[in-house]
Amino acid sequence: MDNASSPLIEVKNLSFKYPYRRKLALKDVSFTVQKGAFFCCLGPNGAGKSTLVKLLTGQLRPARGCIWVMKNDMAQSASQVKQMLGVLTDDMALPQGLTVEEVLIFTARAFGHSRGTSLQLSDEVIAQVQMDEHRKVRIGHLSTGLRRRVEIGQALINYGRLIFLDEPTISLDPVASHEIRQLIKQIHAQGVTIFYTTHLLHEVEELATDVLVIDRGEVVLFDNLQELRRRQGEFIRVDFDGESELAQGVEVISRTGLDLRREGHSVFIPIEDSERQQIMAKTLEALQAHQVKFDGIHFYQEDLEEIYRRVVEGTGGTA
Amino acid sequence: MSLRRVFLLVNKERKLFLRSKKPLLLALMLAGLGLLQIVLLSRGEMFETRKFEELLYGSYLLFIQSLALALASVLAGSVCQEKENRTWFFYLSKTFTKAELVLSKILFYTGVVSVAVALAWVVVIGVAWQSAGGMEMDMPKSGIIYLLLIVLSVSCMITCMEIAISALSSKTALAGLAIVIVWFVLVIINFVVPPWLGREYIAPYAYNSVQTGMVMRILGIVSATFPTLADIAWTCVYTMINAGVFVFIGLVGVRRN
Secondary structure (H helix, E strand, O other): OOOOOOOOEEEEEEEEOOOOOOOOOEEEEEEEEOOOOEEEEEOOOOOOHHHHHHHHOOOOOOOEEEEEEOOEEHHHHHHHHHOOEEEEOOOOOOOOOOEHHHHHHHHHHHOOOOHHHHHHHHHHHHHHOOOHHHOOOEHHHOOHHHHHHHHHHHHHOOOOOEEEEEOOOOOOOHHHHHHHHHHHHHHHHOOOEEEEEEOOHHHHHHHOOEEEEEEOOEEEEEEEHHHHHHOOOEEEEEEOOOHHHHHHHHHHHHHOOOOOEEEOOEEEEEEOHHHHHHHHHHHHHHHHHOOOOOOEEEEEEOOHHHHHHHHHOOOOOOO | OOHHHHHHHHHHHHHHHHOOOHHHHHHHHHHHHHHHHHHHHHHHHHOOOOOHHHHHHHHHHHHHHHHHHHHHHHHOOOOHHHHHOOHHHHHHHOOOOHHHHHHHHHHHHHHHHHHHHHHHHHHHHHHHHHHOOOOOOOOOOHHHHHHHHHHHHHHHHHHHHHHHHHHHOOOHHHHHHHHHHHHHHHHHHHHHOOHHHOHHHOOOOOOOOHHHHHHHHHHOOOOOOOOOHHHHHHHHHHHHHHHHHHHHHHHHHHHHO
16 A cells, blocks of 8 residues: 555445444445545435445444555544545534634644644635635524535645545535535645545536445446546437337347347447447348338437436446 | 643634523523522511521522522533534544543533632622621631532532533433433432432532531531531532543543434
8 A cells, every 4th residue: 555656545345334224334345536536426315425435534433344545544543544634524514603714723723733824724725715705704694505615615724635525515506506516626626636425417427537336335336437438338229109119129129139228119229339330220221121110210328327327226337 | 632622622612602692591590590599588588587697508509409400501402412503523523532522511611600600609698698687697707718619519510410411412402301300310319328328429419418518517507617628628529529420421421422
């Protein structure tokens, strides 16, 4: 774990079970987060995303497996690691009676900075999260969106090079949600590694460099977003009018030896780049030869939502 | 545990306390107790009990026995309210330990309650003095200071007990109920436990406790010599050991919560 290119986070065979529960909340989870990544952990509600964040930030101890954060073994040096992390989780709230400035100074002082340094740090972070005109306002008087900015600020205050944001846009209106995403993008552009959990696919498409999909505590997909996009399945999609045409079409295409998948009144035939024209011609020829009526035929590339649905529903996998 | 971090929390608690409705609530509760005492003192006048020490003893018993219930409104949520409104996890994510959080509450509220109780007692003594119609008091003047020391140590123990209960609870309402139950249980123990098992040391607000006995000696309610400073110091030490037990329960118990 001590070479220069080692990942910022490395998780190996991580399992966790809450007391008095029969099922494992996380089962045999393994992945790595590289320095500078925008790492999105995606999964449906109850998949284990927040549990994973709590384990990575030392709030929970794993039942089995290893977690290395910034080259530190969490089993041995969780308290030192916690000093280096910025955390925003969904079960955390800021003290309502303190002002924005006071919260940030308090946070900096909690990390051991002197009063002078804390003042300076709070000024820098207030500018970074664009809260200058609200610095003297109490947290309880801020809107949810502005409060979220302060929460992100407190995660950044300790010169945070690695911050954990657990569903930061949850319960925000679309405008505030967009603003928070822009702010997070700016922070990431400054070189901060971000571990981000969400169940919103458009956030992943907008922000992520790497994606980890977990479902019922298990990793169902882990990939680089660009690589994932490159590997997004391409298909020939044939749409049919009714059930009888569909059944006839499926039979005819199957006889040509091509793989296919049915969805509604459509048939999807997976293709590779090199043979796309050939397969299109072969399919058309087969359908026309047997006079099968169809609505349309075209090339089709699945989006992230479809990949997500496919892996979470267990209908196949690219992982 | 770092004291620097504990005092950072105490300072934060001071700001939050002053900006909340808690000072008003505390003042209201103590004023309510004061009113009760004034009623008692007026009854004293009606029954022609005009001796200053007797009036003060009645006031002491009423005040100290009701203090736990009066403070519950402020202290029941002192720790568990942080869990209820999720600020607890904010402090934990800033690497504070649960023990540091509880200790900061104990230090801060012991200070606040001590100041408030001392102020309330200045008023109580004044009212008792007035009600006694300026009669001369039989006890030495140092008795007033001794009495105040005992009141402060008992209120400190009550504060620690209530914060420990709050630290063990997850809901303020539950903590409030638990405080009332524990208060009764301690009083009952004072009746049930045989004296050789040290029942007088368990509930300092009970009428047969070491502390109440000492107050009786100060005020000359029982025929015994006026206590020395060492007697008072030991009584306060017993009470503080009692408080220490609750601090220990709070600090250790909160780890499991």
